[in-house]
Amino acid sequence: MLIIYSHNHKQREVLSLFLTLMEVLYFQSVADDEVFLPNDEIWAYDLEQGSWKVFHMPGEVPPSMSGTCSCSLDGHMYIFGGCDDFGQTNQIYCVNLTDGKYTWRKITHQVGSAPSPRDKLSSWVYKGRIVYFGGYGHKLLTDVDSRNRSFIVDEASSVGDIFWGWNNEVHTFDPMHSSWSQPQTHGRAPAPRAAHASATIGRRGYICGGRVMETRTNDIHCLDLESWTWSEIVPASSAPVGRSWHTLTAVSDNGLFLFGGLSVDCKPMSDGWLFDVETKTWREVEHPFKTKPRLWHSACPGKDFDVIVFGGSCDYILLVDTGHCNDALVFQTQPYPLFRICVDYIAKSARNSDPLRHQLPLLPSKLLTAVQTRMCFYRPSKRPKSESP
Template sequence: MAVRAFTLDEYQDDDQTRDLFRSQNVCLWPPVHVGHCAVVWNKYLILFGGFTTISLPSRSFDGSDDSRYHSSRMLWFYDAESCEWKLEDTYGESPPFLSSAACAILNDCLYVFCGYSKANFYNEKVYRLDLLTKIWARVFPMIDPITSPLTEDHPSGRDKLASFVHEGSIYLFGGYGSIPSFRAELHGDYTIDADREVIMDLKAWFNCLIRFNITEHKFDLVQAVGPLPPPRAACASCKVGNRFFIFGGRLSYERMSDFFFLDMTKLKWTKIERKSENEQWPVGRSWAVLSPIFDENHLLLQGGLDSSGNTLSDFWVFDVSAGTWTEINFANSRVFWHAGGSINNTVYLFGGFKHATVQSRNEESSNELITVSLNPPSLQYIATEAIAASIVNTQENYESDSAWAVLNDYLIPREISCIQRTAKRLKYLKSRDVRINVSEASSSPRR
């Protein structure tokens, strides 16, 4: 997998595509996203960063690919109520184009930390996007150092870390990045990557917990008690109530299957153990997604990459009260390095790589939207999708279909508008050969 740095001029195509979509007033759908962040804000799932793989014509026969970072100035918003995507412009001092950054939402603002940039460096600054005004601002450091290293405490350069919000502060955990070189670089314990060939560019896995105070714009290292999780990168994580959960992640050649939670009321780590050798338990993995589902007592673990480099397609539900895992056999979606979030008890997953193994020469990337819910679909959702699909599949020009006149006699305007939006979305997906993957036991929220 090659992630290439390139000049700003190459992003002109993105701007032209955006303008073309808007001038034609067509349904929008995001391109491939890998290594991106997905965060939830009200009814929206927001995509930030990552890259998209592009097949090179000169290499199309050997499966090689090139990759382009997504612009940090244009963000995708998925409306879980209307089931539509929007591409939003942003302004101000935006972050560099990043992969595997950490994102968090607090007070209607999106914060971006760390990550690896298209210019081949780790981002050490913090950026904030006001989601109401769509204006970016750099909030750390307040004075931009040009010729000297940062003297304020901050995380050492890293990516593939976890983040969460608690009581007005943002916390960062783990990650993979550069060996700390300066006293101001917060790091805690770490494990050196012994396979690095360049001694002057050593990398390491981290397991420290770092807090960012959004009022004072300062970082500090947080010491927690209990069994500290080993260093790791690309773990699956989420916060439910006052507990922050992490599953797996990579350390050296191992993709782990250990499971911890951090009780923020006590700042205490607890390791969740198997009750017996025969108990169901997910295999070790990195680049998976962990999300609350149904209520605050259940978590959904999906996908990832195992220690043999195989892409996983399984779905697991963890019962927090019982402390047990259950594999869900109704769904199958092979994907890793994707991202997602939970809205109204439904988990939304987007993007990632789909190829069978990490060694695959032909890297198949995804712009599929997967929705998973433990609730059955509403009758309104089933009827809306069925009517819209029937119209789109039977008519070349679905907008002039005679069925609309019939529907006017039986449905209220709001219901017809919902069917029209769904038909527009399905028509666009059909024309672009984009598949929306909805598991058999899943549904979109009631509309």
């Protein structure tokens, strides 16, 4: 099952075999005005049956925002930062995804200092903590150190004693103790950026691309989450073009899947790439969604090394805000196991064959249950706007 909360643009991790977390762009354009979608709804998409279900969320509901950073940890979803009607925030909220109540709770930290307000940042989850990186936001003049290159001022947006800009700061949040800390990192840190993509493999957090001042990059960096040491990875093959508002998803012990984004020349893209962190090589992936460019979408790992992409926009939203999307795209990154191939084939074939449907009770019980569930996905009248290769 795919859990969707309409609060931001970036990806995270599998909670169980069928339960995954996603975040989506939170506003749409109505009559040339930006309108935030309901902030008290969470949507669940059953990847097997192809059906949606909405739940209304009580509790300390967050304000309507876009550009927040979301992740899942121990069955809970945490959202941090984002931009509301009053600008960027540095609040953190939590909801339990396992009890079926979906009640929001605002977290007040007990130890440390929260990062400055920001949006379009990213996060990694490691050993019970959430590690946040980068983003675009604002600081007071007294908090800006011109000698420290962890914050680059956006001269065009700064007013008075408030400075907006990009950062490459690393902050950690420990939900168990409601504490913030800022580890001392080593090595050469990536340039301050926002709208980049991130993913975790083992003890290492990876970031790729993003907007660095007035350009969009294609560099890839790694942070060792034990030693807090940065290293840049120099690809041994041709790399994707620079971009922002894309996604990066871990699909194996050494593989990352990149999809879409906005190019340097502001072109929405639909290309998919696999990066091998061991050989440091990029490989472009053929897929059936070349005509479906996406930016500011979300992505997460699914079943059998699939990557599920949801929402986002097919237009450069700062110029043309008419292309918001609500379809789910399923990318196959590895060959499917025989069991899944059999289930999909039988379920699809039985839809159009009465004799075959009558023979289904002859199947082994485990296979029969899987086929009956999967048949719902292939019923046109019940299938939502989603596609599977």
